[in-house]
Amino acid sequence: MISDKLQQAINEQIKAEEESSRLYLAMASWCDANGYAGAASFLFVHATEEREHALKLLHYVNDRDGHAKIMALEEPKIEWPSLQAVFEQVLEHEIMVTGLINNLVEIAFTEKDFNTYNFLQWYVMEQVEEESLVRGILDKFKLIEGEKGGLFHIDKELGDMAAAAEATAAGE
C-alpha cells in the first residue's frame, strides 16, 4: 500500500497534469482563434497527452490500494501576445513540471517505495522528451526572427507533427 505522504504528493501531481492539459487546451483554442491551425492541432494533441499523464497516475494510486482524489483546478490563462509567446510559456511550464516530478521521485526514494520510484521513471523520461521537443520548436522561432512567411512554415510543421503523433497513437 502507498503511504499517505506519497499518495498526497501524487494526487497533487494529478492536479498539475490536469492543469497542464487545460493550459494547452486554452493555448490550442487561442491558436485556433488566431489562424494558427497547425499549432492548434499540436496543442490539442498535447492537451490530450497531459490528460493521459493524469489518468496514468490516477490508476497507479488506485492500483496500489490508495485513492486518487480529483481536485479543483486553477483557471488557465487564455490570451498570449504571439505564437512564440505561447511556446515560451509551454517551455516554462514543462520546466516547472520537471521540478514537480523530481520532487515526487525524491519522496518515493526517501519513503523507500521503490515500486513508485520505478513507476515515476517513465515521467522523468517524458519530461526530458517534452522539454527537448519544445526547445526545438523555440529554436525555429529564433531562426525566423518574427518573419511572417517563416511563421507560416512553423505553423504548418506543427500541424504535421500533430498528424504524425496522432497516427502513432492510433497505431498503438
Ligand SMILES: [Fe+2]
Ligand atoms: Fe505531463
Ligand SMILES: [Fe+2]
Ligand atoms: Fe508535459
